[in-house]
Amino acid sequence: MDRLDDLEAQSIFILREAFARLDRLALLWSLGKDSNVMIWIARKAFFGRVPFPVMHVDTGKKFREMYAFRDRYAAEWGVNLIIEPCPPIEAVDPTLPPAARSAARKTEGLKQALAKHQFDGLIAGIRRDEEPTRAKERFFSPRGQAGGWDVKDQPPEFWDQFNASPPPGAHLRVHPILQWTELDIWRYTRREGIPIIPLYLARNGKRYRSLGDKDITFPVASDASTIDAIIAELEATNTPERAGRAMDHESEDAFERLRTSGYL
Amino acid sequence: MNVRVIDTTIATPVRKRDATARPLVRIVIVGHVDHGKSTLIGRLLHETGRLPAGKVETLKAVSERRGMPFEWSFLLDALQTERDQGITLDTSQIHFATASRDIVLIDAPGHAEFLRNMITGAAQADAALMIIDAAEGVRDQTRRHGYLLHLLGIHQVAVVINKMDRVGFDAQRFHDIETEIARHLATLGLAATAIIPISARQGDGIATITPPIAWHTGPTVLQVLDRFAPARPATALPLRIPVQAVYKFDDRRIIAGRVETGALKVGDEVLILPRRRTARVRSIEAWPVPDESRVPRAARAGQSIGITLDDEVFVDRGDLLCAVPAPAKATRRLRARIFWLHDAPLSVGDAVTLRLGAAEGRGTVALIDNAVDPGKLAADAATSVEQNHVGEIEIALSEPIAADTYAANPRTGRIVLEAGGRIAGGGLVLSTDVEATRRLEELRALAERLNRELAPLSPAERIAQFRRAVAGRVVFTTSFGLEDQALMQLLADADLDIDCATLDTGRLFPETYQLWAETEARYRRRIRAHYPRTEDVEALVASQGINGFYDSRQARLSCCQVRKVEPLNRALAGAKGWITGLRADQSAYRGETTLVEVDAERGVLKLSPLLDWTREAVLAFAREHDVPLNPLHAKGFASIGCAPCTRAIAPGEPERAGRWWWEQGKTECGLHLRPASP
Secondary structure: OOHHHHHHHHHHHHHHHHHHHOOOEEEEOOOOHHHHHHHHHHHHHOOOOOOOOEEEEEOOOOOHHHHHHHHHHHHHOOOOEEEEEOOOHHHOOOOOOHHHHHHHHHHHHHHHHHHHHOOOEEEOOOOHHHOHHHHOOOOEEEEOOOOOOOHHHOOOOEOOEOOOOOOOOOEEEEOOOOOOOHHHHHHHHHHHOOOOOHHHOOEOOEEOOOOOOOOOEOOEEOOOOOHHHHHHHHHOOOOOHHHHEHHHOOOOOHHHHHHHOOOO | OOOOOOOOOOOOHHHHHOHHHOOEEEEEEEEOOOOOHHHHHHHHHHHOOOOOOOHHHHHHHHHHHHOOOOOHHHHOOOOHHHHHHOOOOOOEEEEEEOOOOEEEEEEOOOOHHHHHHHHHHHOOOOEEEEEEEOOOOOOHHHHHHHHHHHHHOOOEEEEEEEOHHHHOOOHHHHHHHHHHHHHHHHHOOOOEEEEEEOEOOOOEOOOOOOHHHOOOOOOOHHHHHOOOOOOOOEOOOOOEEEEEEEEOOOOOOEEEEEOOEOEEEOOOEEEEEOOOEEEEEEEEEOOOOOOHHHOOOEEEOOOEEEEEEOOOOOOOOOOEEEEOOOOOEEEEEEEEEEEEOOOOOEOOOOEEEEEEOOEEEEEEEEEEEEEEOOOOOOOOOEOOEOOOEEEEEEEEEEEEEEEOOOOOOOOOOEEEEEEOOEEEEEEEEEEOOHHHHHHHHHHHHHHHHHHHHHOOOOHHHHHHHHHHHOOOEEEEEEOOOHHHHHHHHHHHHHOOOOEEEEEOOOOEOHHHHHHHHHHHHHHOOOOEEEOOOHHHHHHHHHHHOOOHHHOOHHHHHHHHHHHHHHHHHHHOOOEEEEEOOOOHHHOHHHHOOOOEEEEOOOOEEEEOOOOOOOHHHHHHHHHHOOOOOOHHHHHOOOOOOEHHHEOOOOOOOOOOOOEOOOOOOOOOOOOOOOOOOO
8 A cells, every 4th residue: 555545545434434423414625626635535435425415615706617617526426515605704803814804704604504504523625734723633623612623622632533522512623634745635636537626737837726715816836737747846846835825824823813713 | 834845855766756655654752841842843844954945034033023032943833822832732743755754743742731632643653752851851741751652552762862052962961861761661661763962953963963962873863763664554463344334325235444454355254243243255345446357356454445245244333343263352341551631530430431443332440550640750559540640440341342452453452531522541452351361360470479489399298288379179180191190199198179180082092091990999089081072073083084193283183182182171171270290301392381380271270290300200209109100101101192192212212202203393282282472
């Protein structure tokens, strides 16, 4: 078994634990490369089908290519797709810097979706190597009744035994690809032939490394117009993956504030 | 802030060709708070030129704005709270590459309060780097972390003695700490890969041995990191698959789980515990399968798989699929060495939820032993396990659970405990059969005492004292050999409550039967005969013929099993003591025997009162007391067993050379064999 096999086996293990131990589960689909890999692994874990709903919390501000991708593959993969809207910007904490405030609409949308569907588990495609606060995450991460993350009081988690008993009203975030790196994602996407949104590939010297809302996500300079080229580029870069995501960079702790209040 | 760093300095062709085949090693950094873990990590990244351009400058500017001196640890302490308090709250993971490895460094907090986070981080590691402040030396948390590494099953540990600049790079100071920590690790069964003097702040010992530590002859930190090996799936151990779920999405009934150890292929028989049912693997299921030739036929440790079985036997989450010849044990009582993280102490009588593999069990703490703070040097054992302490506990379960001991299988020999729905502790399974283990420990202690006490005594006194010390039935088994007859004489003289038994294999010499009758008449007692089971002998002869034991060693052992070993087990059933005529000089194998041994399999103490006697001494005793002997001895038969399997020996041949003489090597039937390892 090589490293991708090891990662895949562990992700499958985590997805099966989540499905066995939680009653109302949904997989969050951001339409990006990470959650596409996650859906692919879920289909492997459950022999071709995803046995829980796949939810897109839609800010309404995604790229046209992203919506096209969603509609095509939701049908092709046969997933039970739920689309939930986000509230307007006015409903969001005005003390956050502008881009973070815009991103926080998703947190609010998520809270409303949770309340509506009464999910006790949300599967999310975050990775430890993306960003230092995500590095602190657990595979099964308890959230309070308000959806908040208490980073100071995370329960211990070891030997692939998980805290999967949320108190009534609270829920768990499940992170099956937490151990993966950006390079792992691309190598696996290439190996498995998983479809991607073409925005990741360079056009006119620019490509998106990470996809979010179109008004707060910016392309990076790149000539990588194939997955092979992306992999070669990542093997030689020192620039962080989320460099093009504005809300990470407005102030030192903006992203951390987003996450403790329930952002992914 | 982002500390994901990718190697740009080493353009290795290997990396380009097959990047995912490079070993990935997860290394946790542990140690007491403030001994410099985060500084070391920051420095490692800097020393190897792996920091993104401008990162250090940015952090220096931030530090200045906050009015704090710049520290390398700021790279790691990403959370606001950490920078404010100056301590690491939780684990961070940092990816980078060395010459031959991809490394994930896991930064575990050193603060006692956050031991649960240290464990969360360390449990994911293949190896550990332990940091000790040269000025402060080994502290509580250093020892505690060492103990937890041992409990987490991490065997690769290197130690760095940091802040050498604060002690003037004093070699003596280094050696004192080196000795102390090496001794502590040794008590835990750990040997440090290397112990290195460093200054993380200044860079000494990280990538190079700098002039101030020129006296250090060992490796640098980077060299040590590059030597750690990744954990390998335990394919060589017996098969274990904890069942996560059974899926019935279509007409298939797929049993899903991860192969924790061992391997399996289609057609293999598996034992389902704790139900104790067997079935064969009909198929290994997978998705996507592009064509028939790609359908998997085999799987091994580390893979998450799905299988179907040939039998509609009931299987559910929590069951354990095992290799039939070497299964786990279904048990209602476990003994484990645990660490406890919950703020309320764990006490006898507490209800706990236990997780082992995919199984969940409810139970009660039945017993607590040796509960201590692993950070303290001489701690008093307590009756409850306090937060961040360790102890040995026994758990009585309401339903049986399938478990291994950690020694037998590290993956299915470890448990996690929950309190109030939250993981509260964990540990290693010491015993899956607590009663038997306790009896065995008592027997071992008794054997040790008796070996001391019996050594200076005569055989008659040994027998008498053994009889007094063993509570329960004691059986003397005789095959009417020279030593047996001498013992018979001693027993007759002593008139002790000891049963006499013999095994009539059905193939003994006529002379032996004659001596048997003579012995009963002489000593006026009946010797209880145990016979092979008729159906076993019939099956044996049907399968290998009347003298099939000459054909192969395996056939001979089968015969010994049916005619001797099985009847002996019945002769000793319920007995606590067993007296035999073994002598140490009969063979090299028997030379390793002690006067009193524990027969763990049969649960008895075995006394060989003549162990240290020579053949000549026994013969002299027999003549002196006119003990009836087998006339075959005079014809050159030294050791006498079954007629077809015993011949006379030539002068100078070893005493047992006439037993199964056609076989090379072993001359034991199995009555006195010890297990390969204790």
